[in-house]
Amino acid sequence: MGASQSTESNLTAGIQRHLSKIVVAPSFAASLFFVYGFILWTGYMAFSKSRMLPVWDWAGLRQYERLWQMERWHVAIENLLIFGGLFIVTCLVIGCLLAVLLDQRIRAEGALRTIFLYPMALSFIVTGTVWKWLLNPGLGLESMMHDLGWTSFEFDWLVNSDMAIYTVVIAAVWQASGFVMAMFLAALRGVDQDIIRAAYMDGASLPRIYFGIIIPSIRPVFLSAIVVLAHLAVKSFDLVIALTGGGPGYSSDLPATFMYTMAFQRNQLGVGAASAMMMLATVMAIIVPYLYSELRGGKKNG
Amino acid sequence: MADIQTYSHDAGWKHTVLRGLLYLVLILFAAYYLFPLIVMISTSLKSLDEIREGSLISLPRVVTFDAWNYAWNEACVGVECTGIKIYFWNSVKMAVPAVLISTFLGAINGYALTKWRFKGANIVFALLLFGCFIPFQVVLLPMSQVLGKLGLASSTAGLVMVHVVYGLCFTTLFFRNYYVSIPDELVKAATIDGAGFFTIFWRIILPISTPIIVVSVIWQFTQIWNDFLFGASFASGANAPMTVALNNIVNTTTGVKQYNVDMAAALLTGLPTLLVYVLAGKYFVRGLTAGSVKG
Amino acid sequence: MASLTLDKVRKAFGPVEVLKEINLAIDDGEFLVLVGPSGCGKSTLLNLIAGLESSTDGEIRIGDRVINDVHPKDRNIAMVFQSYALYPNMTVRKNITFGLEIRGVSNQERDKAVADVAKLLQIEPLLDRKPSQLSGGQRQRVAMGRALVRDPDIFLFDEPLSNLDAKLRVDMRTEIKKLHQRLGSTIVYVTHDQIEAMTLASRIAVMKDGILQQFDTPQNIYERPNNMFVAGFIGSPSMNFIDATLVDDGGNLAVSIAREGTTIVLPLFEAPESYKAYAGKKVVFGIRPEALTHKRTGSDEQGSQYVNFDSKVEVIEPTGADTMTVIDIAGKEIVARVRPDRAPTPGESMTFSADMSQISLFDPETELRI
Ligand SMILES: Nc1ncnc2c1ncn2[C@@H]1O[C@H](COP(=O)(O)OP(=O)(O)OP(=O)(O)O)[C@@H](O)[C@H]1O
Numbered sequence: 026m027g028a029s030q031s032t033e034s035n036l037t038a039g040i041q042r043h044l045s046k047i048v049v050a051p052s053f054a055a056s057l058f059f060v061y062g063f064i065l066w067t068g069y070m071a072f073s074k075s076r077m078l079p080v081w082d083w084a085g086l087r088q089y090e091r092l093w094q095m096e097r098w099h100v101a102i103e104n105l106l107i108f109g110g111l112f113i114v115t116c117l118v119i120g121c122l123l124a125v126l127l128d129q130r131i132r133a134e135g136a137l138r139t140i141f142l143y144p145m146a147l148s149f150i151v152t153g154t155v156w157k158w159l160l161n162p163g164l165g166l167e168s169m170m171h172d173l174g175w176t177s178f179e180f181d182w183l184v185n186s187d188m189a190i191y192t193v194v195i196a197a198v199w200q201a202s203g204f205v206m207a208m209f210l211a212a213l214r215g216v217d218q219d220i221i222r223a224a225y226m227d228g229a230s231l232p233r234i235y236f237g238i239i240i241p242s243i244r245p246v247f248l249s250a251i252v253v254l255a256h257l258a259v260k261s262f263d264l265v266i267a268l269t270g271g272g273p274g275y276s277s278d279l280p281a282t283f284m285y286t287m288a289f290q291r292n293q294l295g296v297g298a299a300s301a302m303m304m305l306a307t308v309m310a311i312i313v314p315y316l317y318s319e320l321r322g323g324k325k326n327g
Numbered sequence: 328m329a330d331i332q333t334y335s336h337d338a339g340w341k342h343t344v345l346r347g348l349l350y351l352v353l354i355l356f357a358a359y360y361l362f363p364l365i366v367m368i369s370t371s372l373k374s375l376d377e378i379r380e381g382s383l384i385s386l387p388r389v390v391t392f393d394a395w396n397y398a399w400n401e402a403c404v405g406v407e408c409t410g411i412k413i414y415f416w417n418s419v420k421m422a423v424p425a426v427l428i429s430t431f432l433g434a435i436n437g438y439a440l441t442k443w444r445f446k447g448a449n450i451v452f453a454l455l456l457f458g459c460f461i462p463f464q465v466v467l468l469p470m471s472q473v474l475g476k477l478g479l480a481s482s483t484a485g486l487v488m489v490h491v492v493y494g495l496c497f498t499t500l501f502f503r504n505y506y507v508s509i510p511d512e513l514v515k516a517a518t519i520d521g522a523g524f525f526t527i528f529w530r531i532i533l534p535i536s537t538p539i540i541v542v543s544v545i546w547q548f549t550q551i552w553n554d555f556l557f558g559a560s561f562a563s564g565a566n567a568p569m570t571v572a573l574n575n576i577v578n579t580t581t582g583v584k585q586y587n588v589d590m591a592a593a594l595l596t597g598l599p600t601l602l603v604y605v606l607a608g609k610y611f612v613r614g615l616t617a618g619s620v621k622g
Numbered sequence: 623m624a625s626l627t628l629d630k631v632r633k634a635f636g637p638v639e640v641l642k643e644i645n646l647a648i649d650d651g652e653f654l655v656l657v658g659p660s661g662c663g664k665s666t667l668l669n670l671i672a673g674l675e676s677s678t679d680g681e682i683r684i685g686d687r688v689i690n691d692v693h694p695k696d697r698n699i700a701m702v703f704q705s706y707a708l709y710p711n712m713t714v715r716k717n718i719t720f721g722l723e724i725r726g727v728s729n730q731e732r733d734k735a736v737a738d739v740a741k742l743l744q745i746e747p748l749l750d751r752k753p754s755q756l757s758g759g760q761r762q763r764v765a766m767g768r769a770l771v772r773d774p775d776i777f778l779f780d781e782p783l784s785n786l787d788a789k790l791r792v793d794m795r796t797e798i799k800k801l802h803q804r805l806g807s808t809i810v811y812v813t814h815d816q817i818e819a820m821t822l823a824s825r826i827a828v829m830k831d832g833i834l835q836q837f838d839t840p841q842n843i844y845e846r847p848n849n850m851f852v853a854g855f856i857g858s859p860s861m862n863f864i865d866a867t868l869v870d871d872g873g874n875l876a877v878s879i880a881r882e883g884t885t886i887v888l889p890l891f892e893a894p895e896s897y898k899a900y901a902g903k904k905v906v907f908g909i910r911p912e913a914l915t916h917k918r919t920g921s922d923e924q925g926s927q928y929v930n931f932d933s934k935v936e937v938i939e940p941t942g943a944d945t946m947t948v949i950d951i952a953g954k955e956i957v958a959r960v961r962p963d964r965a966p967t968p969g970e971s972m973t974f975s976a977d978m979s980q981i982s983l984f985d986p987e988t989e990l991r992i
């Protein structure tokens with residue numbers, strides 16, 4: 026014992042304390058570089074004259090002006106609004122409905138849950154491939170209906186430039202609604218059973234209990250689900266590529282595919298960067314307030 | 328909700344009808360979700376002629392695995408007609424290291440951020456977390472530049488790096504939230520027992536992390552295997568992952584459209600993640616909700 | 623074995639000071655109990671001694687060695703936690719030997735040490751189980767085994783019994799006491815249960831808001847509490863406090879309690895010098911329930927000095943051994959402890975005796991003992 030040991034253990038204690046920082050440092054550095062650094066880089070590109078290759082010449086807001094003058098960008102934004110709105114609402118309705126139905130002491134609940142949720146495990150490319158085949162005007166659902174005797178049935182949305190974006194909604198809802206179901210079901214199971222029993226004792230009917238007590242009490246899950254779905258919608262890329270390729274023409278483009286096309290196929294780096302920044306701004310507008318309230322709420326509870 | 332029925336007084340026909348309706352609706356929904364999968368399987372087992380003549384829902388009259396065989400061994404991706412198998416292995420070579428590395432880093436980050444908190448640990452975590460939510464379009468351009476500079480363009484190693492970097496935030500989130508609920512006293516007890524940072528991690532923390540490791544591995548595997556954006560952007564040609572190859576097969580406009588091959592290739596692409604889902608559905612759902620809800 | 627000294631120890635988390643100038647010293651083999659309400663800094667103090675937190679100021683010594691900068695593992699201490707903190711992935715045997723293994727103790731010695739400890743704590747049949755397969759009491763024993771096996775200079779216990787049910791808690795309390803008597807080790811023990819404190823301690827340190835209120839033997843703390851907080855905290859049911867005036871009753875000091883229309887005057891027989899300064903002033907009269915009982919007379923062999931007064935009974939709460947009788951004095955509920963066979967019925971009036979040899983007087987401003 027004595028001084029020498031104490032300084033030695035002091036040293037190890039010092040290293041131990043720093044180990045924690047040392048261990049996190051690589052990830053943190055990577056995040057600083059690959060997330061924040063890259064955002065800055067893209068942000069700068071959006072203010073530069075870059076076209077085919079990145080250049081550092083300042084162009085002010087020129088790229089943003091060009092972006093907003095492009096018919097195609099307006100189509101993409103409009104599509105995002107249609108797609109996002111329908112996708113979110115439909116997923117919420119189906120997800121909530123399925124969750125409530127599954128919550129009625131259903132015999133094969135496990136199996137049904139598995140079936141409702143499995144599309145979420147698939148790649149959007151796979152989903153797009155299947156639905157492309159199903160919605161194929163010549164051989165898909167249309168011909169199936171004809172065979173079944175409904176000869177006037179027409180379903181050409183996939184190749185109809187006014188309707189193509191709705192096929193993306195159909196496929197996306199098929200893929201993601203089960204996930205919303207899972208979220209709601211978990212929340213329903215978390216509702217205090219005693220409250221429900223008390224309401225039942227008071228003579229409230231089942232629908233009254235659901236609409237009056239249970240659904241209001243899981244309101245935070247609605248918010249979470251909306252945020253997650255909105256986030257998914259803004260990032261949607263693969264599904265459009267696989268299902269419609271953004272077509273016919275560019276009628277089913279979304280901002281994500283627009284950016285990709287500009288940046289990698291049209292040699293419009295500046296415009297691509299500007300559109301990417303617009304996407305980032307949109308996602309941040311949704312996520313930041315949400316995360317802020319979540320983290321603050323978490324602190325209050327914990 | 329489960330207990331309500333025990334109190335139910337209005338048994339009798341009304342109740343029976345309602346229950347029947349309930350099951351009917353659920354079964355219809357199940358059919359809706361299963362329909363594409365069944366069509367995919369049945370189409371992949373038909374010959375092209377049968378597809379043209381028959382209906383979407385008719386089961387194959389003659390079951391043939393030719394389409395599967397063709398998709399695996401011969402299908403053309405671009406000009407290369409080597410089948411989807413080499414891209415399957417590309418995906419494996421990309422996913423396995425990326426999953427392992429990002430999970431390990433997430434574990435040690437989560438451990439450091441919760442059990443050896445330093446000043447600013449919360450800020451570091453919040454900054455890391457932010458990466459989960461950015462639309463990746465915003466990093467595509469600089470990433471392709473950097474990969475080019477590093478000589479990793481169009482390589483599997485490059486893709487591994489990309490997936491590790493952008494998967495980190497999720498794995499860190501998983502492990503951090505898990506470790507927050509593990510009592511600090513465990514670490515204190517081990518400290519008094521004389522164990523240090525890494526000893527505690529290896530001997531005590533990691534052995535009790537199995538559930539969250541499973542969640543993280545499944546989540547990362549699904550994400551990376553299913554990724555298309557990074558694959559399409561950074562790995563063209565012979566190093567492309569399977570999703571990119573599938574999209575290529577399906578969208579080639581030359582030659583006769585072989586729907587059965589498309590479906591077989593799609594099934595092959597979806598099979599690994601479906602398998603994981605069937606085997607470990609519980610953890611899959613936990614990852615989904617943890618990754619998307621709790622900040 | 624070693625003595626422990628804390629010299630002006632302070633601890634702040636950022637701007638918040640949770641420990642303010644704590645001075646404590648115990649000898650080798652003493653059993654120090656830290657008590658106080660939740661959040662008063664007991665665990666923090668224990669963590670400082672263990673080295674899990676570093677103190678902001680002051681000196682901590684084990685024996686003659688200053689240990690402020692010594693790593694926990696080199697302090698030769700062992701700690702038992704409230705949640706037991708057993709390593710869930712290891713068997714009981716592994717749990718107990720982990721510390722020895724880290725220190726490089728040989729396999730043979732480890733086996734022997736485990737065998738000894740397991741025998742002492744009677745956990746031999748449990749050695750190959752995982753913590754999840756143990757009951758609360760068994761976990762508690764294993765946690766103690768993990769501390770004992772190291773044969774440390776000082777044992778630290780942080781509320782080790784608070785997760786056990788009432789019966790088991792009493793049993794384990796006795797066992798800890800026996801263990802201490804047998805091993806003669808130095809122990810610092812945190813609890814917020816004042817009965818645990820009274821039964822186990824050789825000395826008690828009462829804390830509140832990071833300030834040491836009193837540091838003394840259990841008997842002194844009980845009989846001569848430094849202030850109203852300590853008086854109220856130690857003892858169950860707690861001490862009654864009544865607003866009163868100290869009056870000169872014909873050369874003898876007496877406590878006068880105003881009460882609807884009348885006053886109760888309770889003479890003090892052997893008033894200490896310190897009371898004199900308060901003659902004619904307001905004081906807080908503190909009396910424990912057991913000093914307030916059914917009618918007795920004169921003084922008995924213990925030197926008790928009884929004074930009688932009448933009061934109406936509000937509520938009675940039988941506990942078996944005694945019946946707690948609530949009476950109303952000057953708008954305050956006062957608890958008296960009455961033998962069951964003398965228990966009154968509520969609403970009835972009866973004569974009570976106050977044992978004036980067991981009372982405390984406090985300054986109403988400073989709340990300090992007079
Ligand atoms: N790491 C920390 N950072 C900031 N404040 C802390 C920290 N640890 C403890 N505190 C605060 O210090 C005070 C004392 O905490 P401590 O855990 O020592 O209380 P305690 O007496 O053990 O209470 P209990 O009986 O509930 O265990 C509390 O107010 C607590 O909020």
Ligand SMILES: [Mg+2]
Pocket residue numbers: 664665666780
């Ligand atoms: Mg405590």
